[in-house]
Amino acid sequence: MTEFKAGDKVNHRAYGAGEITYGPFRGAFIETAYLTRFGNGRERVVNVEALTAFPAFAVGDEADYFPGAVFSYPGTRVRLVAGPFKSEHHDTAIWVVEKANGTHMTPTENALRKVDEPAPDTYTHGGVTYDLTASYRDTDGDVWKFKRFDTGVRGEYGYYNWDDVSRYSPLMSSVVDNHGPLERVDN
Incomplete structure (x- = not known):
């Protein structure tokens, strides 16, 4: 659980940006609560679980x-x-x-x-985590490469297709479901 103090800038998952004005304290139905002022000037009693520290961003982050x-x-x-x-x-x-x-x-x-640390380039499907920098062999013996796009993790098989992985390539989840399990292959 994150602790805040008066004056801390926070983000509430429903109300947006705000500032802690009092707390922590135990609310009537809330274990740990804070009085928080939001953009409209109104203060609300909110659950600490709905708050995150307001990020301080810089160009390049x-x-x-x-x-x-x-x-x-x-x-x-x-x-x-x-x-x-x-x-x-x-x-x-x-x-x-x-x-x-x-x-x-x-x-x-x-x-x-x-994001404090660069996220590992991984994808989890069906409880298995795949390293997207690796190649994988399906049950048919085809070797796949995958890339992350805003439309999901997608891939192509066959060495000649690896440069052609695009946002329209098959979804990794479909490949795993239809041709899996996938076995990691050393590059």
Whole structure:
């Protein structure tokens, strides 16, 4: 559990950016609560489990982007390329970010979570974690290479196709389900 103090900038999974004004304390139905002021100036008693420390970003940082600031599912890895900027439509700062496929977008800061360490290039399916830098042999003897795209982890088989892995290649989950189990092959 994260501890906060008055003055800490936080992000609430539903209310967005805020600042701790009092706490921690035990609420009527909440084990650990904080009084938090949000962008509209109102204060709310919130559960510590709904709070994360507000990130301090810099250009070049990697972050995970969560559309709608919903942090309950895996985010999209992005790199911050410019910002922060004042938005005409939001009280929260916006950043220009670049996705893995080279496209750009401008999410609000409260929809981003800072990545402290580079994420390993892995993919987990059916309880098995695959290293995406490795090659894998399927049950038919074909050797596959996989790459991560914003549309999922996709791959091609056969040495001549490895440079052709694209966002339209078969999903790794389909390959594992239809041609697995996959066996790692040393490159």
